[in-house]
Amino acid sequence: MEKLFVQTSTHPYFIYTEEDIRFSITELLPKNYSSYFIITDDVVAKLYLDDCLQNFSQDQQVAHSIIPHGEQTKSVDTYYQLLTDALSYGLDRQSLIIALGGGVVGDIAGFVAATFMRGVDYIQMPTTILAHDSSVGGKVAINHELGKNLIGSFYPPKAVIYDTATLTTLAAREVRSGYAELMKEALIRDESFFHDLLGTSLAALTNDQLVSHLQSGMAIKAEIVEADERESGIRKHLNLGHTLGHALEAELGYGKLTHGEAVAIGMLFALRVSEKLFSINLPYDELYNWLEQNHYPLTLKRLNPDLLLRKMKSDKKSVHNKVHMVLVKQIGQIQDVEVPDQDLALLLDTFLRELVIE
């Protein structure tokens, strides 16, 4: 079993990665809990909820709630309903919440754990490749009507239990979405990982490749969040591609593009802006071609750049109403830059023109 150690400001935890590990949950928990509350979505529930429930004996108190899948479910209404469920099931401060699912489930279940009776323990059981990113590092959140992840906390899990068998049921789109974040981690930190990914065909992905890529990605993520848990410095680098990515998701309506697909376009934009602002050459074309070969959606309907810009300004990284973008000086060397509105509008306009069809 692969085991990755993460130190946080409050406690250490492990990321366990192995096939079929979903049948060994209780062995990997740090202690016994008064009760267990599994939060999952309707898609994952059909596939893996029964497997998870098998971990518990009859005398253990185990409850579950199934929320609709998709980004729309990360709302204040679902959040409040889950708190009501937790109270109705008799959860107390010695209970454990189990987030079984992708990033949406992990984010909202983590925020429930962070704020239920001022915080109870929780573990992440990611069932998507994308969630390798969100499940590590303790960022939990729900969406506000005015933007994504605007309500949340830093609240690390007590363990991440990653069953790679659950990744075999993913649709191609979900694989693409997850690999965009792996590509981001490579761009931020590790040139050889970047080239390794460029040489990978997602359609012909082997399990060994996948596990190796996840380990590389999570190691990068863990190293960064250990150094800067609350995102006052280098953790911001993990937002590469996310400024435009989040704005695209919000502007198109959550769910039109997957998160990773939006981030992929955002990364292309970040590379383009980096090339212009730093007057350098970056592997934009290599990344573009790889994304294209792997069927990432790289064309967009006509969008209003002003509206996109406004969304980018409501990004959490904005300060004094100025957009801050994570830019690339070279692979593995990242800089957080305030981009003046006028420059940004121009760069965005040109970039969108390259991608937009109609």
Next chain:
Amino acid sequence: MEKLFVQTSTHPYFIYTEEDIRFSITELLPKNYSSYFIITDDVVAKLYLDDCLQNFSQDQQVAHSIIPHGEQTKSVDTYYQLLTDALSYGLDRQSLIIALGGGVVGDIAGFVAATFMRGVDYIQMPTTILAHDSSVGGKVAINHELGKNLIGSFYPPKAVIYDTATLTTLAAREVRSGYAELMKEALIRDESFFHDLLGTSLAALTNDQLVSHLQSGMAIKAEIVEADERESGIRKHLNLGHTLGHALEAELGYGKLTHGEAVAIGMLFALRVSEKLFSINLPYDELYNWLEQNHYPLTLKRLNPDLLLRKMKSDKKSVHNKVHMVLVKQIGQIQDVEVPDQDLALLLDTFLRELVIE
């Protein structure tokens, strides 16, 4: 100026206490912020909002929101509206939230600060005696329909700025409410403070007495929260009187009794239970007489003990659906005890009979 130091797990902060200190806010802040967002209620706004706004110059970005006063406002709806306000006003991660008001404002504004963009700085400016307690220690929360403070975080402020001039406008009821928590702190930690309070007539309270009592109370509170920020041990002692107190508030409807009035009855109950369970004598009568002389409401309409008991079980201190009560062995010596349902039902029944009229 009185200055009390508090060390938290994330940062240190000061509690500043002085008359008219509301005109010197900016000097006491740890740094400059990109913008300021004052959250207050309709009662406090009329008295002190303009004074607070005077602290800022024209080129500083300052916004405010006024929420209805009273416990009912500590709801998820008000919380979400405040987040919407914060976003509409253009708050970012470098902004400061200022909680100007009593415990309700402090709790909800603090929870907004804890979760807005995963946490921004905030300060507490308490305007009630009661809030000497809630403003120190970083407990922030909103209510759930099923119970008080069930949604929240531990999130310490960056400063507490306590203007004693604002306490001169308090109604007698509010003074009583605040003194119940001072009495609680005395019972937990300091016998001479307890006797000092027993010798105090609230109707004839001097400003010097008030400041001295607040300093004693906050010093006890600060010492306890420094030792146990997340309430895994001795911080639980601060819940003396709160198990029944919270249940009474919930059962009667928030606002029927002030928080302190409910806690006062809860403390009497805790003393009674302590006497029975430990077979000891405690100054129940002294406390009862002092409360009576100072016009605390000590009679209740007929209540259903079963419903009260159910409310006590949904208390955050409950584990495995068993009620835990903070009990007194002697003044300054406290114990957290699981009280079996049957005993509790009996004790509660007898106690209510003593207080209930009709």
